[in-house]
Amino acid sequence: MRDNNPIVFSGIAPHPPIMVPEVGREAISEVLGTIEAMAEFTRRIIDNGAQTVVLISPHAPLERNSFVAYQAATLYGNFANFRAPETAVEFELDRELLNAIIRTADEDGYAVTTLDERYELDHGSAVPLYFLQRNGWRGRVVALGYSFMNNEDHLKFGGSIKRAIAGLSVPTAFVASGDLSHRLKPEAPAGFNPVAKDFDEQVVAAINDRNTQRIAEIDPDLRRLAGECGYRSMLVALGVTSGSFDASEVLHYEAPFGVGYLVAQLTNAQQTAQGPRGGDQSAVDLPALAREAVETFARTGKQISPRITNKLLLARAACFVSLKTRWGDLRGCIGTIEPAKQNLAEELVTNAISAATRDPRFAPVASHELQDLVYSVDVLEAPEPATFEDLDPMLYGVIVEDESGLARGLLLPAIEGVDTAQKQVDIAARKAGIPPGIPLKFQRFKVTRYRERK
Numbered sequence: 001m002r003d004n005n006p007i008v009f010s011g012i013a014p015h016p017p018i019m020v021p022e023v024g025r026e027a028i029s030e031v032l033g034t035i036e037a038m039a040e041f042t043r044r045i046i047d048n049g050a051q052t053v054v055l056i057s058p059h060a061p062l063e064r065n066s067f068v069a070y071q072a073a074t075l076y077g078n079f080a081n082f083r084a085p086e087t088a089v090e091f092e093l094d095r096e097l098l099n100a101i102i103r104t105a106d107e108d109g110y111a112v113t114t115l116d117e118r119y120e121l122d123h124g125s126a127v128p129l130y131f132l133q134r135n136g137w138r139g140r141v142v143a144l145g146y147s148f149m150n151n152e153d154h155l156k157f158g159g160s161i162k163r164a165i166a167g168l169s170v171p172t173a174f175v176a177s178g179d180l181s182h183r184l185k186p187e188a189p190a191g192f193n194p195v196a197k198d199f200d201e202q203v204v205a206a207i208n209d210r211n212t213q214r215i216a217e218i219d220p221d222l223r224r225l226a227g228e229c230g231y232r233s234m235l236v237a238l239g240v241t242s243g244s245f246d247a248s249e250v251l252h253y254e255a256p257f258g259v260g261y262l263v264a265q266l267t268n269a270q271q272t273a274q275g276p277r278g279g280d281q282s283a284v285d286l287p288a289l290a291r292e293a294v295e296t297f298a299r300t301g302k303q304i305s306p307r308i309t310n311k312l313l314l315a316r317a318a319c320f321v322s323l324k325t326r327w328g329d330l331r332g333c334i335g336t337i338e339p340a341k342q343n344l345a346e347e348l349v350t351n352a353i354s355a356a357t358r359d360p361r362f363a364p365v366a367s368h369e370l371q372d373l374v375y376s377v378d379v380l381e382a383p384e385p386a387t388f389e390d391l392d393p394m395l396y397g398v399i400v401e402d403e404s405g406l407a408r409g410l411l412l413p414a415i416e417g418v419d420t421a422q423k424q425v426d427i428a429a430r431k432a433g434i435p436p437g438i439p440l441k442f443q444r445f446k447v448t449r450y451r452e453r454k
Contacts, residue, residue, distance in 0.1 A: 007165060008048040008269035009173040010241045011041055012234060014261040015057070015127040016179060021394060021419060022087040023079050029417050030256040035394060036414045036449065037252030037263035038128075042135035043448065048269045050173035051139045052094045053132065054101075054161060056237075057124030057177045058230045060145020066111040067157055068145040069098055070119055075141050077121030077129070089121065089129040094140035097172070100164035101142065108160045110153065112144075124177045124230075135395065146232040154232045155216065158239015165240075171269075176237035178230010180260030188258025190227040199226035200253070200260040203234070207248040207264050212238060241267045285310060286377040287452035289345065290321050290352040294375075297353045298367045306345035313345040318380040320412060320447075321352040323365065326372050332359040335378065337399060337410055348377060376451040378412055383443035391421035396444040400428045403439055407432045413447060 018024035019031050019038070028035065045053070060068050071093065078088035102112045121129070125143045146154060165172045180200045182190035199222050206214040215234055223231055244267045251263040289306055296304050308314050320335025334354035341347040352375070356365040365373070383399055391398055397413045398421075409432025411424050418424050429440060 007162065007174055007240060007244060007267060008050050008171045009045050010175075010237055010244075010266040011044075011173075012176045012178065012230075012237065012262055012264040012266065013038065013041060013128040013131075014179050014263065015059070015124045015177045015230075016257075016259065016261060017079060017082040017123050017127060018257070019127060019261075020079060020082070020084065020087060020130055022084040023082040026419070028419055031254065031261065032414055032416045033252050033254050034261045034263060035131075038131035039135045039395070039414070040251055040449065041263050041265070042132050042137050044265060044268060045132065045173045046137055048173065049171045050137075051170050052097055052142065052172045053129075053137070053139060053175055054097070054142045054144065054165070054172060054240075055125055055128060055175040055177060056144040056146055056233045057122055058146065058233055059122040059124030059177075060143070061115060061119070061122075062145065062148060063113050064148045066113040067105065067147050068113045068115055069102070070121060070125075070143040071098065071114040072117040072119070075121055075125075075129075075143055077123070077126035079123070079126065081123070087130075089126050089133050091129060091133070091139070091141040094142050094170075097140075097164060097168060097170070098142045100167055101144075101161055104164040104167075105157060105160040108156060110157050110160060128175055128177050144236075146236060151216065151232070151235055154235040155239040155242075158236040159242060160239075161236070162240045162242070174237060174240045176230065176233040178233040179228070180230070180262055181226035181228055181255075182259050183225070183227045184255045184260060185258030192258070193225050193227070195222065196226040198222060199228055200255070200262075203262065204250055204253055207250050207266075210246045210248050212241075212246060212248050212266060237266060285313065286348060286379070286450040287375040289313075289348055290375040290377055291373075291452070293349040293352040294323070294356045294365065294373070295370050298356065298365055298370060303353060304349060306349050308343065308345055312379075313348075314343050316342065317344045317347065319344060319347050319351055320378040320380070321348060321355045322376045322378070323355050324374050324376075325369075326374055331365065331369070331373060332356050332362050334359055335380075335410075337380070337383070337408070344379065374452050376449060378447040378449050381446045381448075383445040386442045386444040388421060388425070388442060391424065391442065391444055393418050393421055393424040395446070397447055398424050398428050399443040399445070400425055400432060400434065401441045401443075402432075402434050403441065405441075407434050409434065414449075 183196035332355040409428040
């Protein structure tokens with residue numbers, strides 16, 4: 001039984017269909033940060049061992065005095081309404097947990113209406129599940145929708161869900177689907193309101209400050225002016241995580257089309273077990289170590305001897321270090337396909353200095369530029385042989401070689417504007433100096449990306 005820690009992960013995920021590459025096509029170049037953050041979101045769910053995901057959507061059918069639940073044995077949704085009928089999600093229903101939620105909700109005075117089995121998942125459910133499926137999570141799902149009831153009822157319903165999960169032994173993640181303000185730009189779908197940004201800023205600040213209960217205190221008038229979509233999903237999530245250690249973190253926020261897209265973690269079983277800011281702090285250490293290496297070298301000409309602060313830095317691994325300006329322009333990127341040093345710490349320091357000083361596309365970084373740089377580190381998993389059909393530029397990086405193996409080029413995954421395998425291969429081959437039309441061999445690899453907050 002997991003009564004002391006019933007939720008292994010909880011978070012907030014956006015649901016614009018344009019994020020789905022088969023729907024957004026060229027437009028996904030505007031939301032690559034959100035797509036990348038959803039890959040990290042999924043990785044954390046997998047790393048915490050969640051076997052079931054409970055998801056609540058703002059776009060399920062609404063009942064005035066009842067929450068709703070999809071009850072088909074196989075939960076299915078596609079994107080036919082968004083010109084991509086062949087793109088679909090499919091998960092097995094966790095019937096046992098759904099029945100437990102219905103029971104505990106009833107004990108707390110709340111009804112859960114089960115939808116006819118012919119109902120397919122709404123896009124507020126389908127989009128987050130698409131990215132869980134795309135990024136490798138396999139498990140069962142309970143898909144819910146909220147109601148017209150008041151804020152307090154949604155918080156309490158979250159508590160009902162928490163009790164249901166606590167009564168079972170299956171590690172479970174909770175996902176609150178929702179976008180933020182729809183009125184951030186004149187061209188936004190709901191028009192423009194100059195105060196709308198205040199809603200998004202308050203949500204983001206509450207998460208960054210690890211004081212997520214402040215979300216429940218946001219002015220209702222501000223919510224109305226923002227035209228938000230998903231606030232009640234967040235309230236249910238707060239009810240689910242009430243009493244859990246607050247490990248909240250904004251993974252990404254952007255608003256390219258005048259709608260706020262937020263990917264965030266609220267609680268995390270691994271961090272809960274370790275305590276605040278404890279344990280493996282690799283997500284913080286890697287970009288910070290890259291920054292220290294570059295700044296020290298730029299100012300003194302000396303290479304630092306890195307301190308090994310966690311197991312990740314002690315392991316042998318290849319990595320790429322990227323430097324961008326705070327305006328988003330690339331300033332340098334150098335890495336290794338295979339580990340060349342004794343551990344990742346040494347690999348990272350060497351590659352960070354090379355990215356700042358030896359990228360042939362740029363002049364070496366000068367000391368006056370340091371304050372305007374933002375760092376990210378991509379740690380590569382071991383490459384595996386692949387066919388062209390195995391490639392996916394959003395999920396995998398690619399290594400291309402000519403038949404002799406003498407010319408080899410690499411391209412990382414989730415690069416802006418690289419939305420097809422052919423584009424990815426063409427760029428990697430061009431970097432290797434391989435002429436068009438030469439037969440190629442492929443390897444693919446996954447990366448874990450650690451980004452410094454701007």
